[in-house]
Amino acid sequence: MSKEMTGAEMVIQALKDQGVDHLFGYPGGAVLPIYDALFQQNHIEHILVRHEQAALHSAEGYARSSGKVGVVLVTSGPGATNAVTGLADALMDSIPLVCISGQVATHLIGNDAFQECDTVGITRPCTKHNYLVRDINDLARILHEAFYVAQNGRPGPVVVDIPKDVQFAKGTYVGRENIEHKTYKPKLVGDNDKIQQAVEMISAAKRPIFYTGGGVINSGPAASRALRELARLTGVPVTSTLMGLGAFPAANSQWLGMLGMHGTYEANMTMHDCDVMVCIGARFDDRITGRLDAFSPGSKKIHIDIDPSSINKNVKVDLPIIGDCTKVLEALITTWKSQDRHIDRDALDAWWAQIGRWRARNSLAYRQVADVIKPQQAIERLYAATKDRDVYISTEVGQHQMWAAQFFRFEEPNRWMTSGGLGTMGYGLPAAIGAQIAHPDALCIDIAGEASIQMNIQEMATAIQFNLPVKVFILNNRYMGMVRQWQELLHGGRYSHSYSEALPDFVKLSEAYGGVGIRCEKPGDLDAAIQEMINVKRPVIFDCIVDQQENCFPMIPSGRAHNEMILGDMAIDLDAAISDEGKMLV
C-alpha cells in the first residue's frame, strides 16, 4: 500500500499498521502536527501522562505485562531529555519501546532554537538504536524499522526524532510489509552441535542448576512453558534473577527462589556448589555473581542468550549457545527426549538432599511483633489476599522491591514489573498504570516505598483521568530504607540524608488527587485494610506504616562470594564483614 499523506498522518498510519492500540505521551510545540492527526482518528488511544519520564515507564509496564511494543510520544528539548531515564531503564532491562520525539524544523537544527536539543546525540548511548528523520520519504520506512529493531533480537528502546517540518511535509507512505531490514538479523536458532553438547553436559551432571533471567520472559510465554517442561524432564533445581521472576512457578517444588545479593540461601549455595550451571536468558550481572573470582568456582557453565555480547562479558562460560530462549529450550527438550536422557538418579537425590538442608536454614525468616507491622509481613498478607486474583505487581526501587521479590510469589510470566538494571526510583506507579491499560480488569499494584513514590507521584492524576484503579501499596518506614541499611552496614550508622523528612500525608494526598487513601499502622488491622483496598474500584494509596529499622536479609555483602551470605538472625559485626574493597562496590 502506498499513499500520499503528511508526515503526521504517516505516524498515525504506521502505528495503526503496527497494531498499536495505546500511546503514552505529552504534547508540546514540536509534536503539534502529530497531536492534530491523533485528534482526528479514534483507533489509537492516547494516555496523557504528567511527566515524560512516566510515559516511558508506563510504556515499559504496558510492554512487560502484554508482550507488545510500548509506544511513546514526546516533544522536543525537555520532552526528550525527560524521556532519557525511561529509555536508559528500558535499555538495561531489554524492554521493547518505540519513542517518537518531535524536533525543531530541519533548517533550525544546530541553531540553539527554542526547545531544541540534540536528541539523537543524547539518546544514542541509552537506546538500542535511534533515528533523525530528515526526509519525509524515509519516515514510513524508519517507523516500521523502529518497531522491527525494538522487538527483534534482544529487545530495547528505539527513538525516532521527527522535525516539525517533516511532520507537515507530504510524501508517499509505505506499509510495513514492504520493509526488510538490511543489516539487523539476529540469530534465533541455536547450533545443533551446541544443543547436543548441552544435553550431554546436563545429563552427565551430578549437581546441576538452571539459572534463568529476564530473557525467558522476553522470549514470550512459550519460553516459560519450555522451561517448565525441561525442568520437569530433567529434575534440575531452578533459580531466577529479579527480572526473570514468574517464568518458573514459585509453587513448584523445584523452585529455589530468587538468587543474588538478596536471594535465598538455598539459591545462592546451589549456584556456588553446582557442577553444571545452565544460564538461560540472564547476564551474570554483579548483583548476581557477587565476587567474580569466587563465583561458582567448580562448575561448567552453559549460557543461552540471544545477544552475543552477553557471552563472556563478566564470566567465562564453557558452552555459549546464541539463540532465542524459546527455540533453544525447545531444541533441548526435543533432543533430551529423543535420546531418552536421564541425570543419574542417586546423584540428583543427593543434590536435592543437600538443597533441602540449605532450605532448612529458612533464610527469609523474620520476627513478627505484636504492635508494629514488619514490611515482610505486609507483603505476605498482600500476597495472601491477592494470589487468587488476576494480579500484576510493579515496584519502585529499594528495600520494598527486594521484599516484594522475596515474599510475593509469582506463578506466571509477565506479572512482575520492576526496574532491575537501572534501578529507577519512580518506576512503579507509571508501570502499574501501563499494566492497567493493557489489562483493564486486572488488579495492578505498585509496591512502593514512601521515598520512591514521590518521584512520580504526579501520575496519580493520570490514573484518575483514565479511571485506572491502580493500587499504590507503600511500605512506609520513613527512611530511604536501602540507603539507610547500607549506611548502617558500611558507614557506621551515620544516616546521612536518608531520613524521609517532611513526608506528605499520603491519605490526604490521594484524596486531593481524587483517589482513596488508606492508612494502616497495626498488624491486626492489616488484612481488613488490604481487603478494603482491593474492593475499591478506584486508585488507592495505601500507607502501610512499617518497622523503621528492619533490614533486608539475606544479603551477600558487596565483594563477597555466594557462600558468604549474611542471614537476618546472625548477630555479627556487619561493618567487619565487608572489606574495604567491598565498600568500593555499590
Next chain:
Amino acid sequence: MSLAQEKTERHTLSVLVDNEPGVLARVIGLFSGRGYNIDSLTVSEVSQEGHLSRITIVTTGTPMVIEQIRNQLDRLVPVHRVRDLTVEAISLERELAMVKVRGTGEARSEALRLGEAFRARVIDATTESFVFEITGKSDKIDQFALLMQPLGLVEVSRTGTVAISRGPEAM
C-alpha cells in the same frame, strides 16, 4: 584466576557499516562509554552505491575484552560485518604519514638519505624543509619519525592503520 592479570593484546578490527549520519559517533561512543581503548581509527566510504563505509580500529585489551568489543560492535544496528583481522585472517596493514622536517646543511642531506632508505617520497620542498610522504606498517613510520627527530622534525600527520586480509576473499 584474576581477570586483571590476563595479558593485553593488540588487535585490528575491520567494521563494515552503513554510511549514515551518526554511525561513527555510535562506534566511538561505544568505545568511550565502555572504557575500551582506541589506538587508531580510520573511516571512509568504500562503496558509493551500497552506501557503505569501512572503519578500521586498532585496539588493545585482554582476549575477553577484545571479544566483547567485537560483539558489541556487531550488535550495533547499522553494522553489516565485523572482522578481527588479527585472528580471523592473515592480513596486510598499512599507514600513510606526512613528515615535515626543517634543517640545512648536513642534517638536511641526512634527512633526504634516510628518506630514500625508507622509500619515503618528497612531496614538498623549500630551501630549508622537506615534507616526506611515507607508507608502511605503523612501526616503520614510528621508526622513521624517531630518526627524523634529531634532524629537525617539525610535525607528523598520520592516517592511522588501514587493513585488509590476504587472498581472494572479502571480509
